[in-house]
Amino acid sequence: MQFDRRTFIRQTAGAAAVVAFMPDLSLASRLAGADPLQLAVIGAGRQGRAILAELQKMPACKVIAVCDSDDSRLQSGLRRSQNAEGFADYKAMLDKKKEIQGIIVATPTHLHRQIALDCIAAGKHVYCEAPLASTVEDSRAIAAAAGKAKTVFAVGLEGRSNPIYKLARTFYKSDAFRDLISVNAQHHQKNSWRIASGDSAKDKEVNWRLDAAVSTGLMGELGAQQFDVVHWYLGAYPTVIRGYGDVRFYKDDGRKVADTASCDMLFSNGVRLHYQATLANSFQGRHEIFSGSNAAFKLAWTHGWMFKEADAPTQGWEVYANRQQFGNEEGITLIADATKLASQGKLKDGVGLPNPSLYYALEDFAASVLTGKPPTCSAEEGMRASIVAILANKAVVTGEEIKIAESDLK
Amino acid sequence: MNTRFEFVVIGDDESHLRGATEEAIAEIESCEDRLSLFRPGSLLSRINRRASMEPVGVDRETFELLAAAKRLSAMTEGAFDPTVAPLMKVWNLHDSASSAADAPSLEAARQCVGVHLVELDPDRLTVRFTKDGVSLDLGGIAKGHALGLAEGVLRRAAVDAALIHAGASSVTAIGAPPGTDGWKIGLAGMPRDDESESSDGSRQESEPHGANPQGAASFTDGPGAFVCPPRRLAPLGSDGADHSIVFLKDQSLSVSAPHGRETTVDGQRVTHILDPRTGRPAPAVRIAAAIADDPTVAEAISTALIVLGRRPRHLPLAYVTILPADSQAYPFCTEPFNAV
DSSP, X not given: OOOOHHHHHHHHHHHHHTTTOOOXXXXXXXXXXXXXXXXXXXXXXXXXXXXXXXXXXXXXXXEEEEEOSSHHHHHHHHHTSSSOEEESOHHHHHHHOTTOOEEEEOSOGGGHHHHHHHHHHTTOEEEEESSSOSSHXXXXXXXXXXXHOSSOEEEEOGGGGOHHHHHHHHHHXXXXXOSEEEEEEEEXXXXXXXXXXXXXXXXXXXXGGGOTTTOOHHIIIIIHHHHHHHHHHHTOOEEEEEEEEEOOSOOTTOXXXXXEEEEEEEETTSOEEEEEEESSOOTTOEEEEEEESSEXXXXXXXXEEEEEOTTXXXXXXXXXXXXXXXXXXXXXXXXXXXXXXHHTTOGGGGSSOSSOHHHHHHXXXXXXXXXXXXXXXXXXXXXXXXXXXXXXHXXXXXXXXXXXXXXXXX | OOOOEEEEEXXXXXXXXXXXXXXXXXXXXXXXXXXXXXOTTSHHHHHHHHTTTSOEEOOHHHHHHHHHHXXXXXXXXXXXXXXXXXXXXXXXXXXXXXXXXXXXXXXXXXXXXXXXXXXXXXXXXXXXXXXXXXXXXXXXXXXXXXXXXXXXXXXXXXXXXXXXXXXXXXXXXXXXXXXXSSEEEEXXXXXXXXXXXXTXXXXXXXXXXXXXXXXXXXXXXXXXXXXXXXXXXXXTTOOSSOTXXXXXXXXEEEEEOOTTSEEEETXXXXXXXXXXXXXXXXXXXXXXXXXXXXXXXHHHHHHHHHHHSSOOTTOOTTSEEEEESSOOOOSOOOOOOOBO
């Protein structure tokens, strides 16, 4: 192949963009010829079905059982599986299907504890959705049990597995970003959170997110994922949280759980995170913005961009990097697998991840089970993230300033 | 799908209805994630990459859709064919600019088209292509399938009156608005049976022919077919009992019209609808519609009507088809269409 200088620099640009990040070989190629991991999914609601859809794409995984106490949800879940067996009771499933190796727990958050403990006790590898639990005590109990087990326990905090987030973190730790000044994050999505059950007797049960007695609110159900990205990048947890929340839009259904909430977190190095979430507006969706003295990152789960400061040093590869315009701002697109795509002349096709974030988190779990590598998000990290989210929700609900000591996260 | 979905949902509890509709929308989005040809991470993209090398396992819902697509292809004499993607690629019809396909490319693509090249294993729920180059494109039934999923969500949430439509071309009705026999759907692109054209080109209204007192569509070519004479098109928003109104209750309607997606090839205007049997753009009937209990079936049949220019010969009577009477081939159609 003839190279001109521009092509050479573009391809080297791709290489520079992944200089400290070598994308893992796909799980399938690493495990070619091995038997697929036998999995079960407990909880066939929307997240459970999303999990089933992603697992269906992985030949290294086979879902052999689906469990849900609600028959309508169970049947919906089974339709999203390839010949899995259905169960209404997870204990009966554990008893009958001894060949299950790993279990995905995707039930309502306040039900995680007992299910997770029983699955660990049954000797199964567990992937538990985030937040890990709805109380500090439950979070600690799960982490303690997982810590003693010989099996894998992974928490579904997806940022840590996300290829674009991993790539951005390599730049975050470099002079390209330099000093962290502040973090802003949001989750805006117009959605009532109201589940319309066909059986009014089950209304309270299915609308657990709107039940103030058990729900961790926007901070727990949405914020936990994004707080954990900040924890991971900073290598630190907040020491003070202030929160605010209100029912701003869905005033007619009697809910007490805020549909709009925000919090400010102070970290020990003086950095603050400002976070806001709302169910009443979708503008700009879900993202985190890390502002540094040389650049800012905007990370939006399937996409990511770097916005350089005018006085930041220029790297040679930037001249030919893929860029996107946002009003007056120009962002360098952060593309996972840039080197491979550049060599195929498909760099523009790489904008945006081909799979949702959930896919990579599940793939990492499977890889941990099959290859022995440590989970991307351990039970202990998941516990800490969960506790932060629970305390953020407490700040929103009570209006009190919450102080967090290191011992609170143990 | 690049399609706007709209919901009209009737009930007493707005919060319940909103929740049900949000769930239905989430189901549509999930369907797109799984079955879009244009998302490299979708299950369909994975099938297209791998199925010529090995059987690819799929979930039950996807398997049933693929099985239905094969049955629909047979039912429509091959005029609907989910394996048409290689031909679409040769004609470049997925993009806005198209080019005439040369004969060798066309023939090579035709060898990779046909549902007989797709093997489904109902015990293992796998799909396999029997040769390289085969590719599935479910675009011809995607909207219908999504409507069916959304309808299922609403029904399970005990919604008993709703209308969902996908773009302006596919609509499914749950029950009927209170006090009516069905949701009133206007086919504004469909010729009116009652119109005649005077020498100066103006239209003269006359009494509707064959319409029943309630204005529902009447069937003038035997059960299952609704045929319109080739007249000027009904103006948008027209009222009254005429043959361009249908009433839907627990049924689905799909309309296919080649207008809006046309290009010029070798000096001839052609449409985006390919005839899978010949490998060439279909000389299109101006507009066609089908009514069925299942929105996926309705969509496949309306596509087939455009290709065939007539009702499939062995289509069961339960499926209503709507076509201009002479069904002559028109090289292009520019009249606007809206379902109201």
